[in-house]
Amino acid sequence: MNPLDEVSHPHPHALEHDHEKCVSEALGIAERLCVVRDVKLTPIRHQVLELILDSHKAVKAYELLDRIKPLQNNAQPATIYRALDFLIEQGLIHRVESLNAFVGCSCSGHQHELLLLICKHCNEVEERPAPQVMTALSQEFSQAGFVAHSKAIEAQGICVKCREL
Amino acid sequence: MNPLDEVSHPHPHALEHDHEKCVSEALGIAERLCVVRDVKLTPIRHQVLELILDSHKAVKAYELLDRIKPLQNNAQPATIYRALDFLIEQGLIHRVESLNAFVGCSCSGHQHELLLLICKHCNEVEERPAPQVMTALSQEFSQAGFVAHSKAIEAQGICVKCREL
DNA sequence: ATTACAATTGATATAATATAACATCACCAG
């Protein structure tokens, strides 16, 4: 790898994992899941998913719109929001509630609701299954007599990589 | 109490607690806290807080704007958002991230970040300190090397009162 | 092949949420 790639690379912590592999694996899983579920990962949906997976940062809907326009030059807000709705329904991305933004799901097809650690410095979002947290939450729901349909568990702060800089 | 109050009352579960007392206590705590902290709970901020405390539902900013206009007839979006910013800073209300809305904090001055149980049926929001959840979260942050500055822990579903209907 | 149906996308418009920027006002410390 050209050492200058480090400088020009859009991903702050990119050197720490093989991002191309990361993306292609996630796309592969998404494609297979959609086949199994008999739902359509259309070109637009696939492109939006790719754009989201391109970084580990939360991406805004209108950012996606701008970025998809070169590919779909008649894209409109609804184009994006419809794709996002689909991807969320299929558990392929997460909506980051505290940012009104979206991030790829690295564990598509498995657990859909995770702890999201949002770094205010590098803007990357780390997903963590956080099983103890989920167990404690379930217990709390039972105690409260609450039937949970969905949950959002998000923290903003500084990630380990930025803290060590 | 006039039995008809039950019908006309804006709060679905109102009979289950003395809401006037609930509001006046929360206002009292807020007033005292602001004195102690030497910050100003101005008339506008007080009115916005009252409007929010009026129900246990999450309230939208523009709903508040509509409701405050009779009292402050030159109120604008900024009027509301500034009051909301203040009230959030002081821990007197919560922002409900998954609804882009706001709800009163019943435990002002104590713990600021709680589990919010949002009922999709009656729209009320229950705050729970959920200590086990918080402990598990802290442990998860340590494991991840993440320094959390703020967190949002929200669940949508059906509350115990609505489930029993 | 033809038709009918559902799902997807195109296209236009508008609603809902939130902030920027600068002027004015009210208060209090010096």
Next chain:
DNA sequence: CTGGTGATGTTATATTATATCAATTGTAAT
């Protein structure tokens, strides 16, 4: 009384999201 700070007034605009209806596409039944 004056200068500074925080709060509010005011106008404008940015950002996020949805509604609506038309056109297209794929496909299943006839």
